[in-house]
Structures are given as C-alpha cells and as structure tokens.
Amino acid sequence: xxxxxxxxxxxxxxxxxKIKDPKAPGxxxxxQLKGADRDAYLAMTNLFTSFGLGSLSDxxxxxxxxxxxxxxxxxxxxxxxxxxxxxxxxxxRKKAGLPVLPPDQYLAIESSYRQIMQTAGLPKGFYxxxxxxxxxxxxxxxxxxxxxxxxxxxxxxxxxxxxxxQALNQMGISDKDLTAYFLNQNKxxxxxxxxxxxxxxxxxxxxxxxxxxxxxxxxxxxxxxxGEQAREGYSQIAQELPELQKLGSIYGGGYTQxxxxxxxxEGLAGPTNKRRRLASQERAQFGGAAGAARxxxxxxxxxx
Numbered sequence: 001x002x003x004x005x006x007x008x009x010x011x012x013x014x015x016x017x018k019i020k021d022p023k024a025p026g027x028x029x030x031x032q033l034k035g036a037d038r039d040a041y042l043a044m045t046n047l048f049t050s051f052g053l054g055s056l057s058d059x060x061x062x063x064x065x066x067x068x069x070x071x072x073x074x075x076x077x078x079x080x081x082x083x084x085x086x087x088x089x090x091x092x093r094k095k096a097g098l099p100v101l102p103p104d105q106y107l108a109i110e111s112s113y114r115q116i117m118q119t120a121g122l123p124k125g126f127y128x129x130x131x132x133x134x135x136x137x138x139x140x141x142x143x144x145x146x147x148x149x150x151x152x153x154x155x156x157x158x159x160x161x162x163x164x165x166q167a168l169n170q171m172g173i174s175d176k177d178l179t180a181y182f183l184n185q186n187k188x189x190x191x192x193x194x195x196x197x198x199x200x201x202x203x204x205x206x207x208x209x210x211x212x213x214x215x216x217x218x219x220x221x222x223x224x225x226x227g228e229q230a231r232e233g234y235s236q237i238a239q240e241l242p243e244l245q246k247l248g249s250i251y252g253g254g255y256t257q258x259x260x261x262x263x264x265x266e267g268l269a270g271p272t273n274k275r276r277r278l279a280s281q282e283r284a285q286f287g288g289a290a291g292a293a294r295x296x297x298x299x300x301x302x303x304x
Contacts, residue, residue, distance in 0.1 A: 037065070040064050040070055056077055056082055088138075089135075089136075092138035096138070098140055110133050113133050116150055122183075125191055157182060160178065177191065194218065194222070197221035199217075200226070200230060201225055210257055237260045247281060
C-alpha cells in the first residue's frame with residue numbers, strides 16, 4: 001500500500017480546536033481518549049469523513065485506543081473494504097501499472113469531472129456520483145480530455161438535424177439530454193427514456209388544459225403509467241374536476257387536481273374516498289331536488 005506522507009496525515013491535528021466532534025460509537029472517545037490520543041482520533045476521523053468514509057470512525061477509535069500511530073492507522077484503513085470501494089480506481093490503476101493516487105489528488109480529479117458536467121448543464125444522475133468516475137480515473141483520463149469530449153458532444157447536438165431535435169424537445173428531451181446521449185449513449189439512454197415517458201404523461205394533462213407538474217409526472221412514469229393511460233386518466237379528470245371542485249367548496253375541504261390524480265392513477269384511499277363522497281353528495285342533492293320537483297307536480301296535479 002502507498003504510504004501517506006506524515007505531514008499530510010497529521011495536518012488536520014494542527015487545527016483540532018476547529019474540528020467538529022464526530023459521532024463516535026456511544027461517544028466513548030470523550031471518556032476514554034485524552035490528550036494526544038483524543039486529538040489524533042478527531043483528526044483522523046474528520047479526515048476520513050472528508051473522504052466520505054465516516055463509517056470508519058469505529059475502527060479509528062479502536063486503533064487509537066490500542067496505541068497505533070496516525071501513519072499506521074492510515075495504512076491499516078487503506079486495507080479496509082470501505083476504503084477500497086471509495087477509491088476503487090486505485091485498485092485498477094495498480095493492476096494496470098499506474099501510480100496509486102493519494103486521496104486528495106483522487107478527490108480533486110473527481111471534483112474537476114463533476115464541475116465539467118455541471119457547467120455543461122448535463123442532466124441529474126448523469127456522471128455526478130463518485131462511482132461514475134471510477135473508470136475514467138482507473139484509465140488515467142484527464143479532466144481536460146473529459147472537457148474535450150463534452151465539447152464534442154455539445155457540438156454534435158448543435159449540428160444535429162433540427163427537425164430531430166425539435167421532435168425530441170417536444171417529447172421533453174432537452175438539448176442537454178441529447179448532449180449526454182452523444183457523450184455516453186448507454187448511460188444516457190435510461191435518462192432519455194425516463195424523460196420521454198415523463199413527457200408522454202405530461203402531454204395527457206396539457207391536452208386537457210390541466211396543470212403539468214414535471215415532478216409528479218416523473219413519479220407516474222416511474223410507476224409505469226403510459227402515455228395512453230395518462231390520456232384516458234386526464235380525460236376523466238378534466239370531466240369530473242370542475243364539478244368536484246365546486247362541491248368541495250360547498251361542503252368544505254376543497255378538491256384539487258393532485259387529489260384527482262392520486263385517486264385516478266394511484267388509487268390512494270384518501271383521495272378516492274373523498275371523490276366518492278363528493279359524488280354521492282352530488283347525487284343526493286340532485287335526487288332530493290328531483291324528488292321535491294316530482295312531489296310538487298303531483299300536488300299540483302291533485303289540485304286540478
């Protein structure tokens with residue numbers, strides 16, 4: 001294992017007074033670690049937390065309590081499954097004969113990748129997790145190379161067939177989504193399929209003059225609601241909603257499009273029962289009025 005330079009490992013301990021107290025198991029470190037041991041525990045725990053490895057605090061506590069130095073603890077922690085998973089590219093780099101990257105350099109490269117993707121406006125879920133960058137780091141792909149790839153994908157989007165782009169845009173697939181597709185088809189495809197399915201659901205609402213909520217449409221699309229089902233469901237909602245909203249205002253409690261959607265597409269008990277209750281009140285009101293009318297006619301008929 002590559003040894004962490006002493007200065008790099010011990011640097012956090014110089015700022016112990018500013019380090020946040022980690023959540024050690026049972027807070028035992030407060031009672032059992034004193035002086036230099038306490039400082040070493042705080043420094044090492046906060047260092048590994050910054051790596052995304054706060055779960056190793058238990059091991060750090062045990063190592064410090066048993067008298068291990070910071071250098072030794074760092075080397076021991078590099079052998080843990082958690083560390084190897086977090087810095088998975090280093091294992092592949094070793095096998096390929098490439099130098100192992102120290103954590104700060106590894107994290108800096110990840111940050112550069114992530115910044116490039118965010119600046120390009122690429123969709124959420126597309127190269128924004130640490131695991132997304134493992135292959136690039138393992139193959140020693142520089143951030144400048146990734147920037148070049150993104151630029152080429154963006155250019156491909158701009159130069160693509162205008163009609164094709166327009167059709168995709170109407171399906172809810174933006175130019176940024178298309179750039180992601182040109183950059184990595186396999187990774188972007190599920191995102192594009194989700195966007196298209198969401199747009200199909202939203203189209204059902206828009207066609208009937210109802211509100212299109214992208215976030216809720218994504219939920220319905222994820223649950224498997226198809227474009228055809230959305231059209232049928234929103235057609236029913238559009239027919240019922242005005243009257244049910246009026247009844248809701250009369251009898252209290254109101255009635256919203258979201259409640260109608262949850263009753264229609266998800267069959268949730270609360271909204272479904274509310275819709276039935278309002279509908280029954282409408283029938284009772286109509287039935288009562290009709291009965292009174294019939295009674296009045298009968299009475300007048302008796303007088304003639």
